[in-house]
Amino acid sequence: METGIRIFLLRTVFVALAATASVGCSSRLVDTDADQREPVIDPAVERREVKAAEIDSEDFELSIFTGLMSVEDFGSNAVYGARIAYHVTEGIFAEATYGQTDTDETSFEKLSGGAPLLADDDRQFQYYDISLGYNLLPGEVFVGSNWAASSALYFIAGVGNTRFAGDNYFTVNFGAGYRVLTNDWLALHLDVRDRVFSTDLLGEKKTVHNIEFNLGVSIFF
Amino acid sequence: MRILPAIIVLFCFCSPAYAKKDYYQVVVADPYIELHTGPGKGYPIFHVIDQGEKIDVIKRRTSWFKVRSNRDVEGWVSFSQLARTLEISGESTRIKDPDWDDFLERRWEMGVLVGDFAGANVISTYGAYKFTANLSAELSFSQITGNISDGWMINANIVHFPFPEWRITPFLTLGTGVIRIEPKATLVQVQDRTDQIGHVGAGVRTYLSRRFVFRAEYKSYVVFTSRDNNEEVDEWKLGFAFFF
Numbered sequence: 001m002e003t004g005i006r007i008f009l010l011r012t013v014f015v016a017l018a019a020t021a022s023v024g025c026s027s028r029l030v031d032t033d034a035d036q037r038e039p040v041i042d043p044a045v046e047r048r049e050v051k052a053a054e055i056d057s058e059d060f061e062l063s064i065f066t067g068l069m070s071v072e073d074f075g076s077n078a079v080y081g082a083r084i085a086y087h088v089t090e091g092i093f094a095e096a097t098y099g100q101t102d103t104d105e106t107s108f109e110k111l112s113g114g115a116p117l118l119a120d121d122d123r124q125f126q127y128y129d130i131s132l133g134y135n136l137l138p139g140e141v142f143v144g145s146n147w148a149a150s151s152a153l154y155f156i157a158g159v160g161n162t163r164f165a166g167d168n169y170f171t172v173n174f175g176a177g178y179r180v181l182t183n184d185w186l187a188l189h190l191d192v193r194d195r196v197f198s199t200d201l202l203g204e205k206k207t208v209h210n211i212e213f214n215l216g217v218s219i220f221f
Numbered sequence: 222m223r224i225l226p227a228i229i230v231l232f233c234f235c236s237p238a239y240a241k242k243d244y245y246q247v248v249v250a251d252p253y254i255e256l257h258t259g260p261g262k263g264y265p266i267f268h269v270i271d272q273g274e275k276i277d278v279i280k281r282r283t284s285w286f287k288v289r290s291n292r293d294v295e296g297w298v299s300f301s302q303l304a305r306t307l308e309i310s311g312e313s314t315r316i317k318d319p320d321w322d323d324f325l326e327r328r329w330e331m332g333v334l335v336g337d338f339a340g341a342n343v344i345s346t347y348g349a350y351k352f353t354a355n356l357s358a359e360l361s362f363s364q365i366t367g368n369i370s371d372g373w374m375i376n377a378n379i380v381h382f383p384f385p386e387w388r389i390t391p392f393l394t395l396g397t398g399v400i401r402i403e404p405k406a407t408l409v410q411v412q413d414r415t416d417q418i419g420h421v422g423a424g425v426r427t428y429l430s431r432r433f434v435f436r437a438e439y440k441s442y443v444v445f446t447s448r449d450n451n452e453e454v455d456e457w458k459l460g461f462a463f464f465f
Contacts, residue, residue, distance in 0.1 A: 050245040052308075052315040056280040086463065088433055090261040090283050094461070130333045130344070138263035150259030159335050161344060161364050167405055170342035170366040181259065184280065184287060220282065 058220040061085040063189060065099075067214025071125050071164070073202060075104030079212055085133070093133045095156065099212075100126040103164075106202070117202075122166045125210075127195060129173050131158025141180055151180045162197055162210075169197035179218075189216040244277035244289070247306040247314050254306070256296025260285035268294050278303070283431075284318055324428045324464060325385065327351060332436060332462025339454040341367030349462075354385040359396070374400040374418065392438075394422045400444060417445045426462075434462040 062084050069079035081099025088094065103123050109116055133156035141151045157174040175193035182188060195210040249272050256268040260282040270276060270290050279287045284300035306314045330349040337343065347361035357380040365372040378396020396419070403413045424438025437459040444452040 050243050052245055052278075055245050055278050055286070055316070058280055058282050087283050088431055088463075090285060094463075130346075135261065138259060138261045140258060140264070148258070150264055152259075152261075159342075159344060161366060168364065168366045168371040170344075 058185060059087045061087065061093075061187070061218045061220050063187075063216045063218030065189065065191065065214040065216030067191075067212060069099075069101040069125075069210060069212040069214075071101065071103045071210050072208035073106045074123075074125075077101045077103060079214060081214075083216070083218070085218075091135050093135070093154075095131050095133055095158070096128070097131070097160070098126075098128045099214075100124060118165050122164070125162065125164045127160060127162045127171060129158045129160025129171065129195075131156050131160075131173060133157075133177075135179075149180050149182055151178065153178050156193075160195075162195065165199075165201050167199075167201075169199060171195050171197040175212075185220045187218045187220070189218060190214075191216065244279055246275055246277055246309055247303070248309065249274050249276065250307045251302070251305050254298055254302045256288070256290075256294065256298060257285075258296065260287070260297045262299065264297065268296055270294075275309070276306075286316075319431045321428060323432075324434070325354070327464035329465040330357075330434070330462050331465075332434070332460055334436065334438070334458040334460030336456060336458030336460075338363070338365050338456045339367075341365050341370075343456060343458065345458060345460075347462075349380070355382050356380070357382070359394075365402075368405075370402050370404045372400060372402040374398055376418070376420065378420070378422075389425055389427045391423065391425050394420075394424070394438070394440070396420055400442075414447070416447070418442050419445070420456075422456075429461075432463045432465070434464060436460055436462055 062082070064080070064082050066078065066080040068076055070076040079099055079101035081097060083095055083097045085093045085095040101124075103125050105116060133154045135152040135154045137153040139151050139153070140148050142148050153176065155174075155176050157172075160171050160173060162169040162171040173193055173195045175191060177189055177191040180188045191212075191214050193212045193214075195212065196207060198205060198207045200206075249270050251272065253269040253271050254276075255266045256270065257264040258267055268290075270288075274291055276291075277289045279289055279295070281287070282297075285297045286300070286303050287295060288298050288303075289295045300316070300318060304314060304316055308314055328351055330351070332347055332349075334345045334347070335343070343363050343365050345361050345363040347359050349357045349359040351357045359376075359378050359380055361376050361378070363374045363376070365374070376396050376398030378394050378398075380392050380394045382390055382392050384390055398418050398420075399415060400418045401413065401415045420440045420442040422438055422440030424436060426434055426436040429435050438457075440456045440458075442454040442456060444454060446452055
């Protein structure tokens with residue numbers, strides 16, 4: 001900042017001198033008691049007073065992600081979605097997630113060659129959840145010899161809803177993630193999440209685990 | 222008038238200096254303050270700034286502040302250390318964390334509650350606006366997922382806080398809305414139905430920290446069905462909220 005001000009002062013003096021010289025040539029303004037006169041331009045620059053309340057606060061984090069999700073009995077497919085997180089303290093954050101993936105036919109449907117179990121519209125698997133996370137292991141990653149970025153391993157769990165096969169399922173999710181801050185406001189995420197609900201879709205009531213890996217990018221604002 | 226062109230030239234020259242952002246500036250008053258590599262106490266301290274040096278406060282994340290020293294070293298300082306610095310004028314630094322006073326003066330609030338609605342699971346989100354210390358209005362959306370049917374409901378209600386200054390404060394609520402019930406797809410087709418509902422309820426809430434509030438509540442609903450009898454439903458929920 002000081003260098004900036006110094007350059008500014010030098011420029012001010014330079015331009016002021018140039019202006020005075022050009023003016024002086026025609027109207028003989030340059031005289032001996034130049035020192036006592038008011039300066040043409042007062043070089044003292046008032047620094048704008050910045051109040052504490054104006055400090056930019058960045059507690060929200062918005063991210064998009066894509067990855068692979070395995071829906072029990074219905075194959076593994078690409079998943080994509082978005083998340084918004086609010087960082088309450090350095091440790092705790094709350095997060096809302098929405099994601100969706102397509103599902104395949106079950107092995108039984110493929111082998112039996114009979115009528116499909118689900119209509120095409122019902123094959124899409126959509127979920128949302130609200131979770132609480134904790135940044136358990138803060139750290140740093142080093143890439144080469146010149147670049148270090150702060151990182152955190154977090155654990156997260158929550159509840160939500162899954163819409164699949166024409167029904168809604170109350171879903172519990174838990175998992176862990178790794179966040180690398182490439183700079184102040186941009187981060188990369190690697191997440192593993194298990195989404196658990198119980199269903200009687202295939203006849204008998206059972207608990208299904210739907211495991212998801214994803215890679216995301218987020219901005220803090 | 223002759224200096225006008227000079228001023229114009231001057232402004233053209235110095236515009237980059239004006240573009241450089243001014244930050245909140247403080248002076249270190251303690252013997253030194255510590256700079257961490259990240260916004261948390263677990264991140265290592267890599268630099269210290271001595272007493273008397275000016276620092277720019279660039280941004281804040283939760284209770285951590287990113288600062289820049291005279292020598293262009295950037296790092297994160299904790300709230301407690303930054304609070305002990307001085308402003309350029311010599312007054313103590315006026316930074317604060319959201320606290321109990323902010324909680325009492327809140328206007329808007331958003332929250333999430335999870336619980337049981339007549340044996341089914343329910344997830345609700347709500348937004349609230351506080352009119353006076355004792356009175357708020359809320360609008361909530363709930364998704365219900367049960368074994369035999371799913372559904373959703375929207376409710377508008379007013380909330381009364383008889384003792385707003387208590388740390389754990391009780392509240393009473395009264396409201397109305399609509400409920401939509403859709404039987405599960407795996408069951409034989411039953412008609413979906415939408416009915417009006419009314420509810421009364423009570424609960425407690427407590428301020429946790431920063432912008433965080435914990436809340437637990439019970440509501441008793443009456444579903445005004447199109448059949449002969451109205452249904453009564455109990456709901457228990459707990460969750461958290463943020464205020465602004």
